[in-house]
Amino acid sequence: DAGVTQSPTHLIKTRGQHVTLRCSPISGHKSVSWYQQVLGQGPQFIFQYYEKEERGRGNFPDRFSARQFPNYSSELNVNALLLGDSALYLCASSLDQAGREQYFGPGTRLTVT
Amino acid sequence: AQSVSQHNHHVILSEAASLELGCNYSYGGTVNLFWYVQYPGQHLQLLLKYFSGDPLVKGIKGFEAEFIKSKFSFNLRKPSVQWSDTAEYFCAVISYNTDKLIFGTGTRLQVFP
Numbered sequence: 627d628a629g630v631t632q633s634p635t636h637l638i639k640t641r642g643q644h645v646t647l648r649c650s651p652i653s654g655h656k657s658v659s660w661y662q663q664v665l666g667q668g669p670q671f672i673f674q675y676y677e678k679e680e681r682g683r684g685n686f687p688d689r690f691s692a693r694q695f696p697n698y699s700s701e702l703n704v705n706a707l708l709l710g711d712s713a714l715y716l717c718a719s720s721l722d723q724a725g726r727e728q729y730f731g732p733g734t735r736l737t738v739t
Numbered sequence: 740a741q742s743v744s745q746h747n748h749h750v751i752l753s754e755a756a757s758l759e760l761g762c763n764y765s766y767g768g769t770v771n772l773f774w775y776v777q778y779p780g781q782h783l784q785l786l787l788k789y790f791s792g793d794p795l796v797k798g799i800k801g802f803e804a805e806f807i808k809s810k811f812s813f814n815l816r817k818p819s820v821q822w823s824d825t826a827e828y829f830c831a832v833i834s835y836n837t838d839k840l841i842f843g844t845g846t847r848l849q850v851f852p
Contacts, residue, residue, distance in 0.1 A: 668829050668842030724838045726771050730783035
């Protein structure tokens with residue numbers, strides 16, 4: 627079975643631009659969560675979606691938004707990019723609403739210049 | 740706020756040495772506990788998990804962890820490490836109240852032959 631997939635693998639953007647990251651969960655998983663991992667730190671929770679509804683939000687500004695589609699894939703959008711948004715963005719999927727056992731994708735490496 | 744502390748940032752061992760990585764969390768309610776591993780160039784993988792029951796849990800590749808509720812700890816152990824255990828290890832906690840998976844800052848383990 628395919629694991630969690632994310633696209634693109636790498637991305638370079640300039641300050642002020644907008645970016646969209648994509649995630650496809652494991653087949654049968656209805657919950658998708660997004661994390662930001664800055665070098666030298668653990669992943670930081672951004673959003674969780676279950677059945678297309680937002681179930682949780684971390685401490686990130688409104689420039690960050692996400693959505694989940696009927697096929698349970700998800701997009702993370704970041705507007706007005708800042709240098710500090712440079713990070714590895716991870717997507718994880720799980721079976722249940724609470725997301726208690728999550729499986730991670732390879733991530734998208736975003737560099738903002 | 741809920742937090743996870745990993746005391747060892749960088750651990751260097753020789754093959755066959757024993758390993759113990761510390762993890763403490765701050766939340767006092769019911770929690771689920773996880774250890775994730777990130778091998779060089781690979782994505783985060785679930786190493787083991789504790790939901791309930793026997794506080795000594797066994798994971799993949801000979802790893803185990805012990806949940807000590809009174810100490811708010813979930814330390815990871817392995818009796819004899821191998822060079823292939825070189826990786827970054829993350830402790831994570833999800834509480835029944837918030838449903839947010841909170842990660843520690845990670846421990847980088849280097850094992851030399």
